Amino acid sequence: MMINTMQKKNGSLIAAVIITFNPDIKKVIDLVNSISYECHHIYIIDNNSKEIHLLQDFIDGVKNITLIINETNQGIAAAQNQGINASVASGMDFTLMFDQDSLPKKGFISGLIRGYNLVSINKNVAAVGPNLFDSRYNFNYSFLILDKLGFREKYIPEPDETNPVEVSCLIASGLLINNSCLQRVGLMDEALFIDYVDTEWCLRCKSYNYHIFLIPNITLEHEIGDSNISLWKYKVPVHSPWRRYYRVRNGFKLVTMKHVPKLLSIREIIFSFIHQIILLANTRDSKYFKYYLNSVKDAFRKL
Incomplete structure (x- = not known):
């Protein structure tokens, strides 16, 4: 594999951080190939995957890819912090986060940079991110715009929309972080x-x-959940009972955080309960009930 190092463009050096845990190795390789010509460095942080040696063989000898293998599953946040810290320590201006199953198209990174340069003229911008498309079910994900009380508006970009839109939250995959904000905001x-x-x-x-900011004309193919359950006009992502444990538990943790609107956290707690019932009814897997009880118990014990 031949990887070119991107020259510093518009004063910007970019490191990509890819988080892996028992990934489809081919998808990770496709991801690396799709971003290698626009990144100065790529950090792959692996949380103790079973067949990570296959990825090691692929990147062996490539100078601008660093593979960091954790001896245990440290969680996605800790792995992201490892990559971010490496990016900052190496003098990068931006850190671009990716999940293992995302696939950007050519020009993805330069498009995000253009969007960032546009919106950061008069504002302190922490991050920009792309429009998200799930090719499995042929739909675009919505984005949240919250007011101070936590009342929410769902926003889905129009196909021909080009102007950046300020939103309240973006998912980590495809998130272009301005490293200069980290000293104040934290990891x-x-x-x-x-x-x-x-x-x-x-x-x-x-x-x-x-x-x-969302950059609506830059799109990332991304999969949320192992599959989806269609319920009227809604799509409920299906995650494992183990993964649902953290979804439920962390909904309660959000309540204690002053910067998280209370209406948002309460809504997440309620909808996590509803999602758990839907998953239990559709899968007949009693582990969803068991993990839900454990997550609530652990949440209250730590609160």
Whole structure:
């Protein structure tokens, strides 16, 4: 594999951070190939995957890719922080986060940079991110715009929309972080382990008067959940009972955070309960009930 190092463009050096945990190796390779010509460095942070040696063989000898393998699953937040710290320590201006199953198209990174340069002229911008498309079910994900009380508006970009839109939250995959904001805002909250990590960080940025922007004409193919359950006009993502444990537990943790609107956290707690009932009814897997009880018990014990 031949990888070119991107020259410093418009004063910007960019490091990509890819988080892996038992990934489809081919998808990770496709992701690396799709971003390698626009990144100065790529950090792959692996949380103790079973077949990570296959990825090691692929990147062996490539100078601008660093693979960091954790001996245990540290959680997505801790792995993201490892990558972010490496990016900052190496003098990068931006850190671009990716999940293992995302696939950007050519020009993705330069498009985000153009969007960032446009919105950061008069505002302190912590991060920008792309429009998200799930090719499995042929739909675009919605984005949240919250007021100070936590009342929410769902926003879905129009296909031909080009102007950046300020939103309250973006998901981590495809998130282009301005490294200069990290000294004030801080890193990802490792206590959350996996769920709501990106949501909490974005809302924390907003509490420090930083702005978060969606760049609607830049699209990232991304999969949320192992599958989806269609219920009327809604799509309920299906995660494992183990993953749902963190979703439920962390909903309660959000209540204690001053920068998270109370209406948002209460809504997440209620909807997590509803989602759990839907998953239990559709899968008949009693583990959803068991993990839900454990998550609520652990949440109250720590609260």
